[in-house]
Each structure stands twice: as structure tokens, then as C-alpha cells.
Amino acid sequence: MLRTALGAAGLLALVAARDAAAVPQVLLVQNSGWMEPFYTDPQSPFKPLVAALAASVAQPGDALVLAAFNQSRPGAPSPRALLSESVGPATPQHVRAALAGLDVARKPGGAAPGTTALADTDLGEAVNAALTQVLQGKPGLVWVVTNNRNSPNNDQATGARNREFYNLIHHGAAIDKALAFPLRMPVTGAHYRANGLMVYVFAAGREGARELDRLLASGRVARVITEPPARLKPLDRDTVRLVPRKVEGAPGVEFSMDAGGLLRADVAPDARSPAARILWNVENTIYPYTIGSAGIAARSTLAGEARPIVLGSARVRDLAPGRAEPLASTVQLPVAQLPGKWSLEALQSAGSAYVLPGRIEVQLRDQRLALSPAFVARMAALFPGDPLPEIFTPPAEIGASTAVLPLEVRVHYGAAPLVALLGGGLALLAAAGAAAWAYGRPRRVTLTVEDELRTVHTRAGAVQPIYDRAGQQVARLKTTLFGHRLLDLREGAQVRLGR
Structure with a gap:
């Protein structure tokens, strides 16, 4: 776990050891002055919500980067890394410990000696840093927990600042899918009151979008956030x-x-x-x-x-x-x-x-x-x-x-x-087997040669010569599946089938 203040460029090294097959998760938590009531109200559920969200969406083996953001200034970089690790059994405890030490940020120096002003907010700066320097343009998910106040340098022209954020989401090629979860969270602080909180998730790359779809389908997001997601992008498909x-x-x-x-x-x-x-x-x-x-x-x-x-x-x-x-x-x-x-x-x-x-x-x-x-x-x-x-x-x-x-x-x-075909095949096999047996089985034939009764052993397809007492061939015996017959019977020979 890292508690040192790092600039956006310093976050690059935090995902170097991630599993190449995993989709890394970057969780950005706003701590500018507008967030004061979320940190100071004793009944604020803000930090428990962030810890529960991190524990639910980041699965074992995922690379998780937790960072606080406001607006980067000399001596006060933003985003500031709080934790970076491959998710394991101890990660929920590490996230809670990192959040416990997080407080509202102040600007370096102040308008009067001994005073400091609360930090401003730059949503676009934080999201850009996550997409370009942490993820390096590769697939991943960027979660942003914010009170929805975008006012860099305390700029009151929030409409123009929001237009920049709008263009980053809708026209930026890095973001394939964007959702928002507006949540009711009434809190009261010493300086401000707030009624709600916004959780954004930006999917970088197609694999990031597929991972977000898997997360939503699995119900892991709904365990923490029961509100339906509002779609920001895309609006040209699956409408x-x-x-x-x-x-x-x-x-x-x-x-x-x-x-x-x-x-x-x-x-x-x-x-x-x-x-x-x-x-x-x-x-x-x-x-x-x-x-x-x-x-x-x-x-x-x-x-x-x-x-x-x-x-x-x-x-x-x-x-x-x-x-x-x-x-x-x-x-x-x-x-x-x-x-x-x-x-x-x-x-x-x-x-x-x-x-x-x-x-x-x-x-x-x-x-x-x-x-x-x-x-x-x-x-x-x-x-x-x-x-x-x-x-x-x-x-x-x-x-x-x-x-x-x-x-x-x-x-x-x-x-x-199939049964009929198998039955027909079996019948054919049986017939072929019976024919083979019938063709190959030994046969006995009774012949009478010159009043002498003889028994000849033969098989179907065989042709055997028949001799008289003097040893002269007088005929040939041909055996088929269907019976026997005499061939080439010599003239005057006394040969017949049977007795």
C-alpha cells in the first residue's frame, strides 16, 4: 500500500505487475472541498460504500489501483495513489485502511498566513490520467466516486467545464462504454450539505466493455448499488x-x-x-x-x-x-x-x-x-x-x-x-452373418457311384472331382448355398446324387 503523494504520471508503475489476462480496475475517489460533508458527517456512509464497491467489483488476481483526486497543483499532485496491488484475501482490509486515512484536501499555502483553502475539482484531469497513464490506453475499468461538482480553479463557469467532461465521455475514443449511478446520500458538514453522490464507471476498450457487461450480469455491482445504471455511452446500439x-x-x-x-x-x-x-x-x-x-x-x-x-x-x-x-x-x-x-x-x-x-x-x-x-x-x-x-x-x-x-x-x-435405421442395419448384419455361416459350414453329400454308396464332405462354392473304382474321373460335384449338382458327367458313367 502506498501513501506517498504521486502525480498522475507516477501511477503508471502501479499496474506493472498485473496479470496480462485480467482487466485492471482503477477506483478514483474525490476528496476536494465540495466533498467536505461526506468526510466530516459522523453518519456518512461514503467510505463504507467505496470499500464495499472495491471489494465487490475487483476479483482475486485483478490489478486494483485506488487513488484520491481533486485538482492537481504544484506541491499537491492529483490523482494521489492510496493503494495498488493484485487483489487477494487481504485487499478489503487494505482498502479500508487506505480510506480511513483519507480526508478533504487543501491547496498548498493560503490566502492569509496560517490558512489554506479547500482543493478544487477537475473530473476530466482525473479520468484522463487513469485512461492514459495508468491503463496506458489498454483495456480496463475506471470507477469515479464524486459529488458531481466539476469546478477547476473554483471556476464558476461549471457549464463549460462540464462540456469538456461531456466531450471526453461521448467523443473520446478511449471510452467504449460509460454508465452512471446517481445515489441518494444526504450528509451535512461544517461548510456544505449534500443530497447525493454519483458513481461513474468508464470501460476502456472492447475487452473493458465486455468485462463491465460481465460484472453487471453477475450481480456483483447490484450487491452494493441497487439503483439501475444510467447509460451515457453507447447510445447507438442495443437501444x-x-x-x-x-x-x-x-x-x-x-x-x-x-x-x-x-x-x-x-x-x-x-x-x-x-x-x-x-x-x-x-x-x-x-x-x-x-x-x-x-x-x-x-x-x-x-x-x-x-x-x-x-x-x-x-x-x-x-x-x-x-x-x-x-x-x-x-x-x-x-x-x-x-x-x-x-x-x-x-x-x-x-x-x-x-x-x-x-x-x-x-x-x-x-x-x-x-x-x-x-x-x-x-x-x-x-x-x-x-x-x-x-x-x-x-x-x-x-x-x-x-x-x-x-x-x-x-x-x-x-x-x-435412427432406431429404424439401426434396426435395419442389425437385420442386414444378421442376414449377412447367416449367409456367411451358411456359406462356410461343412456339408455332407451322399453319392452313388457304380452302385457304391459314398459320402462326400464339401462346402458351398466347392467343386470336387468324382472317381470310379479304377480311379478314373467320371464327374465333378458342385456345391452351392442352394444344393448340389453333377457336372461333366462322363458318357456311360453310373453316378447319381443320393442312393
Whole structure:
């Protein structure tokens, strides 16, 4: 654990020993003057929240960097490292110890002898340092715990400062995904009062975004923060999802969706309807935005073929976050591409399912987004007079979005064809075995040669010469599966089958 004051550049060495396969976590905790009530209120849950968040999101083996930030000044660098280590059993204790020694920062010197002013805040500086100098442009997660006051040099033009922070989030290529968790946390200090706290998480790189999605899906964030995340970025993908309600006009076809969002179409092997009418619910998944208006289109891709989905409505309107509205569609089914029940694929899938992967793509055009009035009211209550929520204003250039719904078409083949085929194969094997036995088994044939009764041992397919008493060949005996016959019988010879 490091308690020495380090500049942003000094944080670079703190993740040198991280596991290359792990996604590092950087946790930035604001300690500027505006945070005074969070540190001085005896009932403040601020530090326990930060410790619980670090313990929940950073898993064993992850590289964890904990740092305090305000605004960097000569003699008072920011961010300042508090801890850097590979997460292990002792890490939660180390985090709590580091936070216990953290207090509100003051500027070096002061306006009058013996006095010092409380430090200002620069959110952009802190996030940039984490992205460029700690992570070095590599994948990772940057968590920022702040009271949402962005005022470098005590600048009262907070709108302009927030615009810089807005551009870093929305137009910076380093951030692939950004979420915000506004939390209610009323605290009272000697100088200020506050109603709320904001926790941001910025995912750097695609792997960082995937790690954030895994964290959210695992419920590890929700153990600490029960509020739903507000999305800052991206706003041009995964804005809606389709949930099937009913299938009409396609006997033997059923749709369902699992907890992970995978759509399954279970198809009977004898289903041959070329299309199905599917009734969906289209849901808005971009809290806290309302989709005021957007044109909607969809297509499916199955067996390498893209097919349009005919929708019952060409637009969605006033779709609030979390709200769903019905949408009818006609979907082409890939019945021509499905293997027949006597095909090799069907026989290999007997008793289980033959899976045909695909996807459904939904496109929104002329998309108009607006913040939910309920969210605006909540932000005003948590951060009164603070214009920072403008970072939630969608960028003007985002007028379209896409959503991809993974799809599996599963054909359930019964075992009857396989059983019949196996039975036929066994019957053929039995017949072949019987024929082989019959062909190879020894046979005895009774012959009469010149009134002498003889017994000849032979096998199917054999041809044996027959001799008289003088040793002259008088005939040949040919044996088949079906009997015996004499060949090349010499003229005047007295040879016959049987007695």
C-alpha cells in the first residue's frame, strides 16, 4: 500500500505487475472541498460504500489501483495513489485502511498566513490520467466516486467545464462504454450539505466493455448499488430489444427467450410453414432516455441468408425507458434449409436438437432521444443547481442505432428414424452373418457311384472331382448355398446324387 503523494504520471508503475489476462480496475475517489460533508458527517456512509464497491467489483488476481483526486497543483499532485496491488484475501482490509486515512484536501499555502483553502475539482484531469497513464490506453475499468461538482480553479463557469467532461465521455475514443449511478446520500458538514453522490464507471476498450457487461450480469455491482445504471455511452446500439409473446400461423414452431437474451425457435421436424406471424413486445433498454420517435426496421439472418422481417408498424413513439409496446411481424422461416428427418444431420441429432444459429437485427432510424422527466427530477433533487446532468444529453450526431438479438433455430428430431435405421442395419448384419455361416459350414453329400454308396464332405462354392473304382474321373460335384449338382458327367458313367 502506498501513501506517498504521486502525480498522475507516477501511477503508471502501479499496474506493472498485473496479470496480462485480467482487466485492471482503477477506483478514483474525490476528496476536494465540495466533498467536505461526506468526510466530516459522523453518519456518512461514503467510505463504507467505496470499500464495499472495491471489494465487490475487483476479483482475486485483478490489478486494483485506488487513488484520491481533486485538482492537481504544484506541491499537491492529483490523482494521489492510496493503494495498488493484485487483489487477494487481504485487499478489503487494505482498502479500508487506505480510506480511513483519507480526508478533504487543501491547496498548498493560503490566502492569509496560517490558512489554506479547500482543493478544487477537475473530473476530466482525473479520468484522463487513469485512461492514459495508468491503463496506458489498454483495456480496463475506471470507477469515479464524486459529488458531481466539476469546478477547476473554483471556476464558476461549471457549464463549460462540464462540456469538456461531456466531450471526453461521448467523443473520446478511449471510452467504449460509460454508465452512471446517481445515489441518494444526504450528509451535512461544517461548510456544505449534500443530497447525493454519483458513481461513474468508464470501460476502456472492447475487452473493458465486455468485462463491465460481465460484472453487471453477475450481480456483483447490484450487491452494493441497487439503483439501475444510467447509460451515457453507447447510445447507438442495443437501444431496444424484442421479446416474443405469441406465434401464429406456424404449427410446430414455438419461440422463447432465456435469461441471457438468447431467442430460441423450437421447430418440429415436420413443420413446413414458410412464414410465421410473431407478436413481440419491443422494449426500451436505454435508461434514462425516452425514445420520442424513431423509424424501425428488422431482418433475420439464418443459414447464411438475410431475410427482411415485415413489421406491423414502421415507427415507435414515446417509448419510455423500461416500457414495452406490442409489435406484430411476419418472419420468414428457414424450412428449406432444415435437414430432412432421414438426413445425416437429423440422424446425428436424434434424441436432441439440430441447432441453426442466426440473429435478428433491429434498426432505428431518425432516432430522437430525450431524458426521462422522472430522471431529470431525480437528478435535480440529488444535485440541486448542478448543471452536470447535461452529460446525459445525447450527442447530436446520434440519429440511428442498432440492436442485435442472437437467435437459435432448434429442430427436435425424434429417435424413431435412427432406431429404424439401426434396426435395419442389425437385420442386414444378421442376414449377412447367416449367409456367411451358411456359406462356410461343412456339408455332407451322399453319392452313388457304380452302385457304391459314398459320402462326400464339401462346402458351398466347392467343386470336387468324382472317381470310379479304377480311379478314373467320371464327374465333378458342385456345391452351392442352394444344393448340389453333377457336372461333366462322363458318357456311360453310373453316378447319381443320393442312393
